[in-house]
Amino acid sequence: MRGSVVGTAVTLAAGALLTAAMTTATASPPPTAPAPSRTGASQPVLVDCLWQQTVRPDDFILACGDGNSRLTGLRWSEWGPDGATAEGVNMVNDCKPYCAAGTFRSYPVTVRLDGATSWKKHPEVQRYDRMSLTYPEDRPEGFKQVMTYPLWD
Template identity: 60%
Template sequence: MHGHRTTRTAALLCAALGLTAAVGTASAAPAASPAPADRATALPSAPPVLVDCLWHPKVRPSAFILACGDGNSRLASLKWDHWDARSAKATGVNVVNDCEPYCAAGTFHTYPVVVRLDKAQPWKKDPRTQRYDRIVLEYPAQRPEQFEKVMTYPLWD
């Protein structure tokens, strides 16, 4: 009789262990699927912005001031070919004051320009927002006398 009790105890113990393993596996299954917060981060984020002189974030602006202090260089008539998480590209004109004989009495001239933005980084004012960190201006024809054919500038944060 003692052997029968041992066999029965062993069978109950095996059944309990089997049930524990099944419950443990079933309860572990939901943890393996992504949590709602993980799904939210997988969604596409907003495109990067271009921060203007007044610290306003802009997407595809038609104009942009390059010389915030005096306004002697600005981009105008911007037409954006693309704007995405990696880069942006537009054509337009760079309106530049020649500052001759001095800036207040100077004349503004327009130069066709290709504008490229890249190096998206978190914006210090709002780290959840990506902002372009660099602007590259390429002059396909004439350009201001003191400018190179390609000018690269860091953008403010």
């Protein structure tokens, strides 16, 4: 009987702690950095592999087919009709000896978006059509210091 009372008390205490933790988490102030936005009616958007439009994303997949190149930790200093600029890291799989057994390596990078034009899928939305990556230090094997890519339409 005593074991049953102790077990019930432990269960009730755990439930109270969980409730307190959830209440505290939901009452917490919003983070200081703005979260990525899924809308962008008044400003250009970045269209991802899944045709989702975002503004100031934290991460962005460059190699949609296999995910072997992605941008992470993006910190945007500009975002507007004339372009967008961020600092972040390009995580690239070296694919040695082959991609499934490769190692992801990180390279600091400056990201520049420009060429805001109407998006074919939603002509009322302006989307960036070009991305340039500048590697201030090391860069992936075979990459130039500045790599420019067309973006999805």
